[in-house]
């Protein structure tokens with residue numbers, strides 16, 4: 001598929017992502033009232049935390065999975081229409097994708113929703129849509145007619161799910177899905193001088209430095225904007241490959257260690273970059289919050 005030249009509603013043309021067989025329907029967001037709880041029982045969830053548990057020991061309850069459930073149960077739920085769409089999306093993702101663990105956790109999605117609610121970004125960028133779990137969470141909190149979210153994903157398959165569930169959630173008018181290599185999409189956005197108030201970086205970890213540098217070098221982050229980066233403590237292994245001592249480290253696979261080294265390189269890159277101020281939080285799989293210095 002060709003990525004079409006990008007223009008936003010606020011620039012000279014309309015634009016968006018097209019896959020070969022479909023284009024995004026753009027509907028009006030539905031009004032949403034009330035609240036519902038997340039319907040997938042813990043045993044069927046296949047989010048990052050559960051996968052980490054299968055890959056890395058949960059010795060001493062280090063992953064806090066039960067606390068995670070408690071946090072979900074005691075946080076404000078998504079509105080019914082949105083919550084149901086995310087629930088259905090999660091179930092279908094688990095059924096259809098062997099790598100369903102890439103989907104964000106519910107607690108992380110609630111945090112992203114909270115972030116958008118607090119900081120009220122006009123324009124949000126997500127790098128790494130997968131089936132759209134975080135996309136829906138963030139879009140559900142966008143307010144204002146001119147606020148929107150662009151999400152980048154190379155794989156057309158999961159985008160079909162994302163598109164369908166965005167419609168179900170009544171949020172497709174807020175979201176643009178761009179299919180293609182994220183670096184290429186970023187360079188097109190950069191050429192059009194598009195800036196973002198909030199950027200959620202959640203694609204291939206080995207390219208994090210490239211995405212980050214492309215964003216900063218092309219001034220794609222507004223002065224008050226923030227970048228949130230997921231998986232920066234990758235399976236609890238990043239501090240270990242960085243040489244931080246633990247008495248009884250749990251061994252991880254070669255592949256996890258290989259990615260953990262790349263994530264460590266990214267974390268060091270950000271730490272030594274005097275253009276920004278950053279903090280790494282040990283939330284979920286690790287989340288970095290970055291703002292301009």
Ligand SMILES: C[S@@+](CC[C@H](N)C(=O)[O-])C[C@H]1O[C@@H](n2cnc3c(N)ncnc32)[C@H](O)[C@@H]1O
Pocket residue numbers: 102103104127128129130131132133134135152153154155158180181182183202203204207
């Ligand atoms: C961890 S998943 C994203 C999860 C998603 N944010 C969510 O909340 O469910 C990472 C995604 O990045 C995509 N990806 C990897 N490399 C990419 C690239 N070069 N360009 C665009 N997308 C890429 C993968 O196909 C995958 O769907």
